Amino acid sequence: MSLSCFDLGERMLSVDEALDAILGFAAASPPAHETLPLAALRGRVLSEDVTSPVNVPQNTNAAMDGIALAWPVGQQDQEQGQRQGQGRGREQGQEHHPLELPEPWTLVGESLAGHGYRDKVPEHAAVSITTGAPMPPGTDTVIMSEQLEEAPPEAGRERVRVTRPETVRVGQHVRQAGEDVPRGTVALTAGTRLAAEHLGLLASLGIDRARVSRQLKVAIFSTGDEVTAPGEPLPMDGIFDANRFSLQGLLTALGVEVIDLGILADTSQGMVSALRDAAAAADMVITSGGVSVGQADWIKPALAETGELGFWRIAMRPGRPLAFGRLGSERVPFFGLPGNPVAVMVTFLQFVQPLIRRLQGEHAWQPLRLMARAEESLKSRSGRVDFLRGVYHADESGQLWVRSTGRQGSGILSSMVAANCLIEIAAPCAGIEAGETVTLQPFMHRG
Template sequence: MTETIFPEANSPEAVFPETTASEPLSCFDPAVNGGAMLPVAESIERILSQLSWPQQNEEVALAEAVNRVLAQDQISTINVPQQTNSAMDGYAICAAALKENEQQSFKVVGQVFAGGSYPGTVSPGEAVEIMTGAPVPAGTDSIIMREMTELQGDQMTFSGPVAVGQHVRQRGEDISAGSAALSAGCLIRPQEQGLLASLGMQKVKVYRQLTVAVFSTGDEVVPQGQPLPENCIYDTNRFTLMGLLQRMGCKVIDLGIIEDNQQVMESTLSEAAGQADMVISSGGVSMGQADYIKLALQAVGEINFWRIAMRPGRPLAFGQLGSDTGTVAGKETGTDTSKTPFFGLPGNPVAVMVTFLQFVQPALRKMMGQRDWQPVRMTAVAEHTLKSRLNRIDYSRGIYRINDQGQLVVSSTGAQGSGILTSMVQANCLIEIGEPLAQVEAGQSVLIQPFGD
């Protein structure tokens, strides 16, 4: 792999850096498996260098476009607002003709509602009653709020200064005709959906929706709906992953629980790669776990097992299913390569969520076509001592809030074991303690990643 200098973890370039083409990953990376641990930032860089931006797009109805990514710039054909209009209920006047600090009296000569217009030109000393959204009449330049006026007969009076342009929305001040209202690579949230609707859009071109296949591994993992045998656990991670993927707008293929068998694993991986844009498993990626998973992955792709300098979630497998010379059987996903990215996440429930957020999410954002994405990071004040370990990033589960002094503060949820799923349920953020720190003292600043995406 070509060496590159990776930016600080909280910089915009930390998520989608410009990378050069790298050598294919393999199951055995001596630099990693020999004992050294990869930094989180370098791991993200390696992952993103293996992925391509999307090529295929489709046209969808605006009502169905939420959580999709725009495939082309959206150029406005109209001004928004279309006409200069009132931002308040009140009276339209010519403020430029006013004398400073004098009580002013105006003759009310008409009325205009939203959707209508005033037919003439208003002279100095005249006013037109106007409703919010109505076009500002010719000859006027400002709006006096109704609450600031008194009306006796057809005479309107007010006192106090008035600025030219007060409470007036100028034509095209939001979006001007011919300008790009939204750029390609923009995720369509409800607010973008509303903006597109304001342009009169009925359909938009978006990148193709991703399909992700998910399965769990381990003979100790059992499905819900049956008695729990001794020394076994109910399958948790598959449901967590499906929920995370659905929130990102992905289609999900649920492959269930795969037994500890190399042939079954190879068959499952090959089938999943033919149906999906990405395949994600949980469990079976620790260095001491069954070799059949590593051998199965090696047989159907180019997979690297890494140890990441982080907690929770140190073991991670990533690579590509398929080959350079062949094609993935049955693949009709529209990707520009025969290979399908694969993530093997740890088995512990909290570690699955943390590694998904730190590694899988940025990979999916790139594959979705979402440009300039980065995880939200904010600085908060620690309310108590937060423990960590040198030379790794610690992702503690935290609760952030605004205290009585107006400060953004954060505290941990308590016990931080990677199997304590309630620590994620109680949390509203991850507390990110960097490699150089063994702990953060109460009153010191610390980075947090609020849950939200």
């Protein structure tokens, strides 16, 4: 039974056709939401815009340690203000004269971070100020400590002299209230995946919780009588199960809850039962192995009994046999990934990751693609997309270059360890010559 929204049958799909069909599923599946405290938000996706309730910074404040004062406006400042089309913090229409400095400056108090100076500072006077402290009334400029020298006190008050006054500009070393985030503006948009910098921004706004997409639950299991769990004795004809642990790492990096169902033997009824149970417990089900045309491949017939199959062949390498469908009355999305470990990771990155991000609310997400020159000739076959494991670097001029990691068999998992990107060779290409431009997808992080 084919999915009516796909209607793709047994046809070999292009990579773009398969991805469009998969993402089309997410359009009918809006994510559920929950509200979490700030400390629990890392890696989660905002489900609504966050508007700032305050100005950041709250007060106009000093960006340097030094003194705060009202710097006289001279001819140089007037000309600069006219060039910039704005005044320099004085009333419009005020007459400007050549710069005349009261020397030295008398200190009448201090403004500290958390303890501001509240009185208006008299003309020709100054206040000691620390970084982050509010600018006192009547001041508009900060002179940093390195540009000050002591002068003899007068009437019991300290005085300082400004060195190199010709370098001072009105408004220097001052951070305006709201210059980072003004009150009432959107600070973070829905669909943002929250990283450390986003948590810091939310905290700076005084926001201690946010509404995010509910954490997805993804069930995974491996198939095959030959597959053995790490730590168990390896049979003569067996292989250790690498795929489940690669998938766990990739899924954890996306902030999902992994339901590990272990290894299932190649039996039809066991597969049907496992798929039904997984669909009832999870928001997505992923298997590896058992989706080609081999005699012992049970996933496709089991899927036909428990759900509906959309497609299972894609014109790409590695990863041509990839089944996508839905399970049970819950219509849970299902991926039957290939059995070879490199193919599992490549197909996850190209198809599973985009759907997970879309279901989490990251509707604008796109994989990062860079252009680089090939250091060597790269083999491909026209009519399919080839994803080669590669290593890219920048030369002294900033030009990106990329080479393959060597042997590209889909069972050579060490080639993924050696790589920092996938080299994407488009279907029309029969290969890439050394020096030609090619597309690459950097590995942004490892799970």
